[in-house]
Amino acid sequence: MATQRIKFTEGSIDKLPFSKSGTNRYADQRKGIFPNLYLDVGVKTKTWRLVKFAHGKTKSKTLGKWPAMNLHVAAQAADTMSERVADATHALPAPVVAQTKEINLRQAFLRHTTERIDPRTKEKTLNTVYDYLSTLRNHAGKNGEWLDVPIDQITRAMINAQMKAMQDRPSQATKLLRIISAIYRNEMLIRDDVIDDPTFRVRAYPSQTKELLFDPSGRWPAFDAIMKVEDVTARSAWLVMLFTGIRSSNVRSIEWADLDLEQNLLTIPRLKNGTKRTFPLSRPASAAFKRLPRIHDNLVFASKSKAGVPIAHQHALGTPKVLRQHDTRHLFTSAGSIAGIDRSKVKYLRGDIVLGDGADVGYMHGIAAHEDVEKIGHVVAQKCSTSYSNLEKLIMTH
Structure with missing residues (x-):
């Protein structure tokens, strides 16, 4: 398969035409920017792949599908997988857990906060974990009911409806969206199968500058x-x-x-x-x-x-x-x-x-x-x- 080279951006990837037959493969034209990361464009799908020569063989690994997996997440996944493939002790890395096992949002949250797939991400402190879990319990559905829902059953419509319901609490709504988005990004790095991110293209609320609740020119209470x-x-x-x-x-x-x-x-x-x-x-x-x-x-x-x-x-x-x-x-x-x-x-x-x-x-x-x-x-x-x-x-x- 001949590889065509383009400049990977969200806009250029979105505009790539689907193939009329077979599959077209694309790579970034800038040397060293997205090494080993390829995009296969078929008749109906656009799929991210890691392709790397190691130990005398060319290794190929499916990372995820565009646009559910965006360019940033795909690049992170390619970096992580490249390091594992290059290690002589790994041919292709085994999944962290059985990927066919259905997990709910609570289990995915625990994986996100305890298993750092990308070593560049910050280790979550106990205080952060407790704070995130409190947000999910309070706002992820009624009384945190989403925590017990399988992650592939949480839809974009559910996320949008929750954002609308929390319009009077924009800061908490934005925080909830970011936490759930981070959980799904982590799952995309862990899982062998493809999973859609329900937060993709869901709009958060803009940050607001809060005024003090009293007149600061007078006495402070x-x-x-x-x-x-x-x-x-x-x-x-x-x-x-x-x-x-x-x-x-x-x-x-x-x-x-x-x-x-x-x-x-x-x-x-x-x-x-x-x-x-x-x-x-x-x-x-x-x-x-x-x-x-x-x-x-x-x-x-x-x-x-x-x-x-x-x-x-x-x-x-x-x-x-x-x-x-x-x-x-x-x-x-x-x-x-x-x-x-x-x-x-x-x-x-x-x-x-x-x-x-x-x-x-x-x-x-x-x-x-x-x-x-x-x-x-x-x-x-x-x-x-x-x-x-x-x-x-x-x-x-x-």
Whole structure:
């Protein structure tokens, strides 16, 4: 079969005409861009294949069908299979599990979160797994009923209907879509047979910039709302978020080994952006950690109802609602600006990787100090009409 060369793009692949007879084979015309990846276009289907010469033989492996398997996923699958075929211990890799066995969404989710087929993907933390599972239980059909449905029976119509039903919760709808899409992408890499991705071409909701639930030009009700939280673990987590600006997902996954309360330092092994960073803690933030009972050997903010997992995502506080978890990052950033702290320092302190403009960004390390977080803490206290000098005592005795 003669191979024709084109530039692989989503548009060019979509426009390739089906063959009137036989099969036409295509490869990318750019050297080294998509090695060993071929597209066979037949009378009715377009099929991705891995074709590689190894151990004196040409190995051919079906990867999936276009458009259910898009170019990005096909390239990842080809890379993974190429490495296995090149290994002398593998002729063609055996499936991770029997591919003929029908599995439901729950089982596919477990494979997605425990079996990294592509080594370049991030290993899922326990906190992430629990967060994803909670989203599926709450939104994957009524009361998470999709979890027990075979994955080849979940249709695009079902996904679209759920997106429409969640139009008043666009962020959760988008998150659900991304989780299910990731599960199916993983299945395409694992399975020998072909599976359709029901999330293909389903539109997510655009991200929205959320305004604060109160007027930030006046008094901030944040501290008062947090101190009304009865559970000491949840209350301390809120206080840490307020006085550090760190994302709630990172705060909830903190372990005791990450803390040095003698030096007032917190280390996050891996932030959302993949970096490790050590943060200076203000006195209120340290007090919030010291106030906590140690109910788990590793986790600082451990769930009391589910062993070995962090506390769940916290709902907005106040009646009416005045504070959401992500709002604490807004308030921390605003307080930093009011305190006159350099923009790059504030971004560093709240865990962002983008510190400024220009080539010097990658060379900035440890640019913020305790005096910066103390200044921010003073502003937060002032805006919340609270005495900063009394914060530690209030936190430790409440």
